[in-house]
Amino acid sequence: MRPAVLAQLRKGVLEYCVLAEVKRKPSYGLALAARLSAESLLFDRVGVIYPLLARMRELGWVETYWEESVAGPPRRYYRISVAGDEALAAFQQSWRPFVRAASEILERGSNG
């Protein structure tokens, strides 16, 4: 895979992947980063989730709260908000036909 191509493809998608993961399960930063880093194509460096989370919190898409940890100080947890849920749904609605259309065209190009 070419890093430059991947960098382009990630634009506009990463934040919604973070949002979807936060929706699936509210988490603290390290746990969220560990889950997302399993998809190395998307998150080759997990640190990028923090600027995205900060931006999404400012937009009102995610909310933070503190939760006691078993050992050590309390942790900052992230959860999706109603506005975030709406934004994610709107993105998903556009994403599926977009991927289908792009795949079809690229397939035609590689066969032709």
Next chain:
Amino acid sequence: MRPLIDRLPPLAEAYLSDLARALGATEERDEIVQSVREHICDALEDLDRAERLQALPLILEQLGPTERLAEASAIEPATPAATGTISAAIAAIGVAFLSAVLTVAAPLVGAVLAVGSIVFSVALGRRERRLERHAWAYALALTVAGATLVYAAGLTLFVLSFHDPVVVPTFAPGVPE
């Protein structure tokens, strides 16, 4: 802010300082740096001193170069129109026009409302400007509220110029009245 976070090893503190520098004057700088600090703290939590020093370079590598994080902070999510706050923009315009109408009958009330409208429009407009949404609405609200304030000030000066000053009699000692 997360309470009671231990001071991290120098390598981690240097990484966080670099990150703060790379983020520059970004609005969310402190929040991002604090979140990354929490990430490092959590990753080191169950390790002893020797293990921490061994694990830290890998943790920082996984986080990524500070420049990459700074680049990510510049990403603006594509916001669907459905999540816009057009009702707030309309409210800003409504309050501005209401202040203009009220100024004719009650200049003071209108002026106070105009100030409120300006504060409201600036606060919301600042947030929306990043998303390039409804800028026209806040500009219109600010223009109307600003014009209302100028009109109220002018009206006040006009009224004061025709107001008879109270004459305070002065008495000079020794002068018969």
